[in-house]
Amino acid sequence: MRKILVLLASLFILTHVNGQEQKQICIGTEQTYLILQVAPNGRLYQAYLGDKLVNQQDLRHLSSYVKGGTDGSVSTRGWEVYPGSGAEDYFEPALAITHTDGNPSTILRYISSDQKAVNGGTETTIRLKDDQYPVEVTLHYVAYAQENVIKTWSEIKHMEKKPVNLWRYASTMLYFSHANYYLTEFSSDWAKEAQMSSQQLQFGKKVLETKLGSRAAMHTHPFFELGLDQPAQEAQGRVMLGTVGWTGNFQFTFEVDNVGVLRVIPAINPYASEYELNPNEVFTTPEFIFTLSNTGTGEASRNFHDWARKYQLKDGQGDRLTLLNNWENTHFTFNEELLGELMKEAKHLGVDMFLLDDGWFGNKHPRNNDRAGLGDWEVMRSKLPGGIPALVRSAKEAGVKFGIWIEPEMVNPKSELFEKHPDWAITLPNRETYYYRNQLVLDLSNPKVQDFVFGVVDRILTENSEVAFFKWDCNSPITNIYSPYLKNKQGKLYIDHVRGIYNVLNRVKAKYPNVPMMLCSGGGARCDYEALKYYTEFWCSDNTDPVERLFIQWGFSQVFPAKAMCAHVTSWNKNTSVKFRTDVASMCKLGFDLGLKELRADELAYCQEAVANWKRLKPAILDGSQYRLVSPYDGNHMAVMYTISDRNKAVLFSYDIHPRYGEKLLPVKLQGLDPAKNYRVKEINLMPNAKSGLKANEQTYSGDYLMKVGLNTFTTNQTFSRVIELTAE
Missing domain, CATH: 2.70.98.60 (alpha-galactosidase from lactobacil brevis)
Structure with missing residues (x-):
């Protein structure tokens, strides 16, 4: 160099x-x-x-x-x-x-x-x-x-x-x-x-x-x-x-x-x-x-x-935490006892952390729905009388880390913060206020607001140093476009607001450099490399239907490594198997957002093994070279693989989406292997007692053969997946 x-x-x-x-x-x-x-x-x-x-x-x-x-x-x-x-x-x-x-x-x-x-x-x-x-x-x-x-x-x-x-x-x-x-653009909603x-x-x-x-x-x-x-x-x-x-x-x-x-x-x-x-x-x-x-x-x-x-990327060469989130399971309805049980489920599943989502704060205006409490970052005593310290202790007793959701840049009009500081919100004078998702955006061009937002994080970590993770949400665009702070200099609002966010994030990173954070914004509405200087990962989409996620993750992978992309196994699209949902999430940074009680015994056993396999293969998935082999935009299948730098290990993800009856199936030609090395092919992430239907399973092929001839991994099954490990011998 x-x-x-x-x-x-x-x-x-x-x-x-x-x-x-x-x-x-x-x-x-x-x-x-x-x-x-x-x-x-x-x-x-x-x-x-x-x-x-x-x-x-x-x-x-x-x-x-x-x-x-x-x-x-x-x-x-x-x-x-x-x-x-x-x-x-x-x-x-x-x-x-x-x-x-x-x-x-x-x-x-x-x-x-x-x-x-x-x-x-x-x-x-x-x-x-x-x-x-x-x-x-x-x-x-x-x-x-x-x-x-x-x-x-x-x-x-x-x-x-x-x-x-x-x-x-x-x-x-x-x-x-x-x-x-020819321009390829990435549209969204x-x-x-x-x-x-x-x-x-x-x-x-x-x-x-x-x-x-x-x-x-x-x-x-x-x-x-x-x-x-x-x-x-x-x-x-x-x-x-x-x-x-x-x-x-x-x-x-x-x-x-x-x-x-x-x-x-x-x-x-x-x-x-x-x-x-x-x-x-x-x-x-x-x-x-x-x-x-x-x-x-x-x-x-x-x-x-x-x-x-x-x-x-923040901590781009470091590790990532697998997690169990409670949102899809409980939404706003939970208490300390229930959360304690979910932490034990997280440990039983084999993930590293339990993540508490929205609904844990607000007393005068309890956060029991999205219409109240945002901005009042005090633990809701009726739900969680022991506060965050009790949750951290429960997580430690369960043997997992504890993370928490925040949305510190936003405020509900029904909140103590807005009652005390209505001038801290971006709102138009002399106009009826428009509310997006029942909330307003705090004016980060205002240094006092920056201090407040930093204080949300600082207070949690000062009082609870073992909080291990933040899921940082941002659910509203700016509406009612006027800054009470900037007054007659409104041309600075959009720019100084973003600079204010960076001022806060710089302060957080300076004081708490090792705390990982997820960049979440109603899905993938914040996904840029300036923000990712401060966040270890981002939430690609609230849509966790695995079929839709194949397209979403394919799109984001054009720019971002798997290490930066969060993907969770949820109950979206129950017409697909737990295996298919998990295999789709496993091609990114893996997490879960469902209750283990809704799983059959064999499904739970499968998930436990899939978590263990994912952790073992992190050097390839998170830090290896990605090769997009078959695009979901081109037909009814998708395939992606990851190869570590020495080309001794690779992981292939193969997905059948909605194959046509009797359609011709083509082999998947691999990439990034050493043509002179021989690789043992092994299908992993199988359901308990299931046998691999892959003809190449446990066979050895040269890298040259696998890249020129390929593997027959696709089937005519609906929403069917395979995860294949390749090991050089």
């Missing part, structure tokens, strides 16, 4: 000194180069984005791709890296500022740049400045050489005498020149998250965005796939996978210009967010993270998974 960093630094220095017209900056990984070049007019252009160039002397030829004129003009081939508004560029800008004198234009010119080694890669910093106004922009790029991932963001500031209005503020702008472009669809991009703009403020990704997820020359495919073709780290309103703009060049512009959504930027205040945009692959989305996803576990 050190040699790579030295090479990149040397490359930067060599190209930097070859004359003003040849000044180049290389942002590179082991597979990808992003080459930026300073033109004679002093402006910075993208000269190249593509496969790594082997011969460094070829970089000098890239100057022909930059057409910035000495008079400051830009031709149709001038791909300016961070174009401002109001000048000669006719397309969507990266930056738009209205200066204090009313001038709406900004033209940035190169000042300086440097590179330094950071954890896992190289950071390039580029400073730009407007030569007519005291406006500066600093561009940041971090290239992770081994993982082939680049993340980038910008910092904007000015030294004008009065505040300026900032109304476009992209993280970056990237250009592509290909024959065709409650219980149908991460639904994939593709379309060809034509001339003009395609915009993916959200205006929800909080629970922001409820309808649109903050990631995409871009197929270059052809639609994105799993195992072949040129693709880009990109995501923005922002737990609020985001916007992706895909603009095909008059000569067929595509601009990709990731940003905070400027909707209702004309930001008043004070002198010397630094406006930092979200990180945009992307990777390129020549062999389809599978490789791109593995790049992301490896990068996330090493550098972005």
Whole structure:
């Protein structure tokens, strides 16, 4: 790795000194180069984005791709890296500022740049400045050489005498020149998250965005796939996978210009967010993270998974806790005695932790439904007279850890908190208040509210240091869009609210760095890599129907590793077997949310063995390389496998969804194995006394055979699953 960093630094220095017209900056990984070049007019252009160039002397030829004129003009081939508004560029800008004198234009010119080694890669910093106004922009790029991932963001500031209005503020702008472009987007709603669809991009703009403020990704997820020359495919073709780290309103703009060049512009959504930027205040945009692959989305996803576990996901290389949650079993109706019994069930099942969900708090306004109590984070004495300490003791006696649900960013109007501090909620003056799910969003732009939200967590952990886990929910988008705290500066609300959330999370992480937390938002409505710096995992969907979960988990796996994706076995879709439900959940971070008393003896025995198998195979499932083999979108089956780095162990998950009568069944061709090694095939997660119907069971095959010929794992059974362990001999 050190040699790579030295090479990149040397490359930067060599190209930097070859004359003003040849000044180049290389942002590179082991597979990808992003080459930026300073033109004679002093402006910075993208000269190249593509496969790594082997011969460094070829970089000098890239100057022909930059057409910035000495008079400051830009031709149709001038791909300016961070174009401002109001000048000669006719397309969507990266930056738009209205200066204090009313001038709406900004033209940035190169000042300086440097590179330094950071954890896992190289950071390039580029400073730009407007030569007519005291406006500066600093561009940041971090290239992770081994993982082939680049993340980038910008910092904007000015030294004008009065505040300026900032109304476009992209993280970056990237250009592509290909024959065709195909966008895969991930739409969503409650219980149908991460639904994939593709379309060809034509001339003009395609915009993916959200205006929800909080629970922001409820309808649109903050990631995409871009197929270059052809639609994105799993195992072949040129693709880009990109995501923005922002737990609020985001916007992706895909603009095909008059000569067929595509601009990709990731940003905070400027909707209702004309930001008043004070002198010397630094406006930092979200990180945009992307990777390129020549062999389809599978490789791109593995790049992301490896990068996330090493550098972005909280405790990405640590362990994860299996759990039993009480929500689907009890909802709001429980007491200390019942919870104590459920903790014993958790131990009997073999999971690590019992998780208490909603309904444990509120006294004046008891939380016995979702219409009251939210915001009053005191244990409900009528339900739990011994408080959290008694629950922690019961969990310890049962032999499991104890976790708890919170939703600290929200408030019910029927609560003591709202009665005392109605100005802490985001509400419109002079309008009838609209309530989403009987609640309002607390105004996290207000420092007092930030203190309160941090205090919810801090108080629980100060008084109960053995609480081992938080399920952090966020069930409402922002409605009634007005901040009593910001008053006449409402353009800051959406942005400062999210910054306030990060302020709280930074304080929690600083004081309690080792407490794992689940990011839950009515399902997968918060699923971004900035939030996941603070959370060990996220809840993909409230929909736990295993058939629907196959599609949801397939979609989220494009961007997130299995280690970050929670999947629970529940009673949704009882037409499917407990085995099928468990096998579907086992391809992610496994949990349960049902009462063991509703299980037959053989089903319970199966679940116990499945938990033990999952724990044994965590090195493959949570930390191995994922290969998506058969898509549920392509037919009536699905298959996914995980392989550990030394390729001595792999796990294959095979699912029959709704096969047609008499349909032709094709073998599943495996990936990621060592062709020279021999692997013993063994079906696991079988019901008690059941025998494997897999013909290959307990047989040995070479990796070469398994990848070229494959295994006949599919059947014509409805909602049928197989889990197959492969061990090198």
